[in-house]
Amino acid sequence: MSQSPHTLLINPTITSRTSARFPLALLHLSAALDRTGSSHIIDGNVDRDFISETLAAIERNRFTAVGVGVMGGPQVAPAIAVSKAIRERFPSTPIVWGSYFPTLHTNTALAAPYVDYAVRGQGEQTMSELVALLGGQAAPALADIGGLSWKNGGTVVHNPNRRIELPASDAVLPYDKLGDPRRYFARTYLGRRTVAHQSAMGCRFRCTFCGVAAMFGGATFLPPAQRLERDLKYLKHELGADSMQYFDHNFFDREEDMVPLLEVMARFELPWWCFARSDALLNLSESSWKLVRKSRLRMAFIGAESPNGQMLKEIRKGTRPDQTLQVAELCRRNGVIPELSFMVAPPENTEEETEHTFEFIRELKRINPQSEIIIYVYTPLPDYSRHEKDRAKRPMAPLLDLHGEPIVFPTTPEEWTEPRWVGYACHTDAPWLTDKLRRRIRDFETVLRCHFPTAQDIRSPPWAKRSLSAMAGWRYHHRKYDRPWELNLANRFVRLRMPQVSGL
Ligand code: B12
The missing domain is CATH 3.20.20.70 (Aldolase class I)
Incomplete structure (x- = not known):
């Protein structure tokens, strides 16, 4: 039966409410999907109960497919949680993963029983063709949708890459789909x-x-x-x-x-x-x-x-x-x-x-x-x-760990949620680091960011930044980075902002 495709797009929680920015990927996708169908957006950065909200939305509407945006690192765990919850309650709803994680780790994403399709690279065209096909509309055959990877029985098929293009843009992005866009x-x-x-x-x-x-x-x-x-x-x-x-x-x-x-x-x-x-x-x-x-x-x-x-x-x-x-x-x-x-x-x-x-x-x-x-x-x-x-x-x-053993990357999304692999994806840890070097890096950063507080920290009071900077001065000048216990202690009260965690 042919139906105009209706797609649910989800951005699993990746950051705090105050650091949430427009979910630009989903807005671009939504603009493209609405040319031939319709779409609804759930942003887990703003809607903290996004899994219940997702299940309720699917209960209310018949969606042709659900698209989940997944970046490597801290977004993988909530992406798994929402996909599993959908699969359990609505087993026939197709689940599509898109964004950096399925693009860079396509086989790993498709190893999960709750991921049916992976969209590699730009998603607008690929997702539009896929939901048209799933909705029974005129569309290329599955094997002809560029940028798509899918499961054919027990094997994973990778269709050829799609050419990159500047997305068509006849109007501003559909910001009103986010409720009041000023929330962002x-x-x-x-x-x-x-x-x-x-x-x-x-x-x-x-x-x-x-x-x-x-x-x-x-x-x-x-x-x-x-x-x-x-x-x-x-x-x-x-x-x-x-x-x-x-x-x-x-x-x-x-x-x-x-x-x-x-x-x-x-x-x-x-x-x-x-x-x-x-x-x-x-x-x-x-x-x-x-x-x-x-x-x-x-x-x-x-x-x-x-x-x-x-x-x-x-x-x-x-x-x-x-x-x-x-x-x-x-x-x-x-x-x-x-x-x-x-x-x-x-x-x-x-x-x-x-x-x-x-x-x-x-x-x-x-x-x-x-x-x-x-x-x-x-x-x-x-x-x-x-x-x-x-x-x-x-x-x-070949990448080797501390013991000279070759590093084997995870083969399932679940494994990517282990702290050591989240650290790898976030560029904060690697299997070849000794504890000593890990501590050395952390200590250098502590001394540096106390001595030169970031301009992006608009929350800590200026007096606190000044005193921490003065305290860190002798360590910085004499290169005494190791174990800056007094800075760590003072920082517990001030909690200076760290750009690599709270920035982009
Ligand atoms: C905003 C942003 C964030 C936001 C969150 C975004 C969100 N999901 O809400 C925050 C600040 C939280 C964030 C965090 C991280 N980020 Co970030 N982030 C970005 C940034 C600057 C913009 C993303 C964006 O909105 N792009 C605009 C849209 C239009 O493009 P797009 O996302 O690529 O979307 C297209 C396709 O990917 C695809 N697509 C995307 N989603 C979906 C969903 C579906 C269903 C489908 C079908 C397709 C699809 O179609 C879209 C339209 O064409 C990018 C860099 C960039 N310029 O893209 C880095 C980037 C994505 N981040 C990256 C990384 C690594 C991270 C971190 C995991 C690690 C780090 N150290 O930076 C951290 C996590 C930090 C932590 N400790 O928590 C890398 C990813 C590369 C990689 N190796 O995986 C990037 C590319 C930066 C870089 N150059 O290294 N990030």
Whole structure:
């Protein structure tokens, strides 16, 4: 029987209520699905009882399928919980997983009895074709839906990848599906009513460690300036947003293509944050910087990754350590805070590289004390996760644990919820770390963040930040990072914000 497809889209809880941002993935999917059917969104970041809400919604409506967005890390456990609950109560409802987890770990996702389909990469087109087929409408056959993986009896079939494209956008996203979209306003260092937005899709770089390269394979699409203007008009003038976080995978693409977008943003003057690269910022002309200043860029998250030029080459980062130092200075001159992220404790030369990175961070702080530093543990993607274009090119050296045993990645979603694997996915832990090094990294971070409290911490009182900074001063200056018990104690009362946990 043919029915107009009706899809339930779920964002399982991944963050606190106050850190919730627009669930942009589901809004994009919903806009696409509503062209030929209808859709309903449940956001577990806002609706904390999202499993009961899901079951009640399915009870009320007949959904053609349920789509669950799953990022690796802390979102896997709630995604399992909601999928299992649906399977138990409504066994015939098809369950589709989409987003980074099923894209990077497709076989693992489909090993679960409660996942019927995995959508790899961009979901709009793939999901629309799938629900049309499931609803009995005219649609390509299952084997012809690009970007879809599915189960054929006991085997998993991976249809070819789908080409990346800028999603069609005839209107602003269907924000009203979230109830009052103003519930998503966040009070941040950018403003009192900060909202998240994504204008361009993808990234032209193919860094081997990055999930975005694995998802987009080096493709990127910028929106026409009129589209950005329309969206900003809505967000600023209709909703009342006063600042923006641009989630574009790599905001500053080719300068000539960026200028029309920056011109629009300079007219709106909404303070903003984005992901950027040091080389792109260093190469911007003075006239573009003028637009950047006018548009009020406040902070740029820049992947510095390592002070080791050879390692940057190996991971195909395409930037150099001297560019990281230069960009810290350039940002200082332009009133932009560089938020520089590093990957410490790589699988080889683990301790040496980590200490080298600490010294490099000190140099950055000398150049620009306002630089924000994010420290992650380098946890490479499994070889099978890399984009098909990159997989065979540079086979990775096998990853070994502390005892020299090869690391075996989980084969079920449940295993990915074990703390050690959540730590791996969140870049906070790796099987080759000794307890000593783990503690050393934590201690360095404690001293660093107490001595240089993040500008993103708008909650802790200034006097508390000042006293912690003074307390941490001697440790920082004398490199006495080990066991900073007095800072940990003081921090229990102040609870300084840590950008890598509460940021993006
Ligand atoms: C917002 C965000 C978050 C939010 C939560 C988002 C949410 N689900 O509510 C928060 C801040 C909580 C978060 C946390 C983390 N994040 Co995050 N996050 C992002 C960010 C900046 C934007 C995501 C977004 O909205 N994109 C816009 C939409 C339109 O694109 P999209 O999500 O890719 O959606 C498309 C497809 O993926 C697919 N799709 C998505 N969902 C679904 C669902 C269905 C049913 C289907 C069919 C398809 C589908 O179709 C969509 C439309 O085309 C991305 C980077 C980026 N720019 O994408 C990182 C990113 C997704 N995060 C990432 C990571 C790793 C994390 C962490 C797990 C770890 C970390 N250290 O950052 C943490 C967890 C931290 C912790 N300790 O709790 C990585 C994922 C890569 C990977 N290796 O898995 C990214 C790519 C950043 C990066 N470059 O490394 N994150």
